Amino acid sequence: MSVLILVEHDNNEIKASTLNTVTAAMQISDDLHALVIGCDCDAVANAATQIKGIAKVIKCDAQVYQYGLVENVAPVVESIAGNYSHVFAPASTFGKNLMPRVAALLDVQQLSDISEILSDDTFVRPIYAGNALATVRSTDSVKLITVRTTAFDAASEQGGSGDIEDLTASTDSGLSSFLKHDLTRSERPELTTASIVISGGRGMQSGENFNMLERVADKLGAAVGASRAAVDAGYVPNDYQVGQTGKVVAPDLYIAVGISGAIQHLAGMKDSKYIVAINKDEEAPIFQVADFGWVADLFSAVPELEAALE
């Protein structure tokens, strides 16, 4: 049994989500192949050979794959998926976008966002915003799976010794074209992999007030997140959103500031090791899941926290 892993990358670097996916796949097989589809992506393919557990890297390198347009990429995955018992990808926007398109081409019912592997055909996945956990068995001959990255540790980026094999393809579907990226630039750790996350909600009242959280974040080496309410209000960009339909995080420490704790938000952070809630409403549902609750006005509490961290 061999498992194919779809590598998430930007043609220069492998995204950390791939490493968690490798760890999940290791529970199924020790013959793991990494598929790198991109343009001028030698650096990515080379890095993939170093990941511990990867036996082989398959590189498909052509201009038409530069921006990962699924109309072009999915047929490449389809063309080799039949050689594998399983195909794994992270349940990031990369995997969510691509894997179902592949699944339909193969006539397979994909399993999304698995959080536990019980056997080679049986998996656990959260449903209803994580308020229930379904144990499901796939009857398809090839299992297509996206992985909840916070449920699996990252594989080591060293110790691998895979070879690179070239896969030649370059068909442009002509169905879509890339126009531009507006990516959020930040020197802080990435939200989904940070060991500490500090998030703000509607209680922050403005985008400028997020500067308070950023100063605390910089003292803690933390990433900054937000609830849907704060993103909808335009305080911070969309990729800050933690929740059922945003990002799922599970840091060692999650600090929720001015967040009431709607179930959709809890779905994205309740697997954090420790949760701190700062909110002036002592009835806020966030306190029901917080290990440390501080009933206080955030506009005095957050500066106090910043000063205490000096």
Added chain:
Amino acid sequence: MKVIVPVKRVIDANIKVRVKTDRSGVELNNVKMAMNPFCEIAVEESIRLKESGAADEIIVVAAGPQQSQETIRTALAMGADRGILVETDIPLEPLAVSKLLKAVVEREQPGLILMGKQAVDNDNNQTGQMLSAMLNWSVGTFVSKIAVQDESFEVVREVDGGLETVSLTKPSVITVDLRLNEPRYASLPNIMKARRKPIETLTPDELGIDVTPRVEVLEVNEPPSRQAGIRVSSAAELIEKLKTEAKVL
């Protein structure tokens, strides 16, 4: 341009779901049901396209039990023109729903399929992508902005690193994210008017689609619950606890 908007009936997003005591699934009896919130956003966008003149007919399609008529009726009250229900009591997986939708699309020949990026019951996030593959159409997922052009749609996608803008050659499947729009409430006169709008009922058999599930649900369990911890009253106390008890600082 004709627009198809698939909609799904789910447990109302504001209700806390309960796992059945026999662990066979979640309790659906006597629970308030509603349209999946992402589907509402898709319906709203289709109506705005019609109001702007970019769309001329909106067809709402649901697949599921007979009660899904109510969900279609809600969309008709918001402003959609007619409905199609593919009626079945078999639990439908995204692959099966995509096949049913494909069959409907082949009959109706729309220029655009607008749908939610995911349903908040099973949280799969698959159907739009699958349907696009089956039709060999362009697809834009997690979309927060749509501009209609002559031969294409220019869409802004919410991706992990920020935003991505792509051009989709028509016809297209577009799956919508939260920030595309704020859905309207249906007015009373429009609710009354919606009662007279047509809903056609079909079955998977009539469409020639096998919807037998591929995935077996063995059991459904409650997640481990978190207990509320302690209260602190100052930053110094909080930092002390995080250092000595939690050991995360």
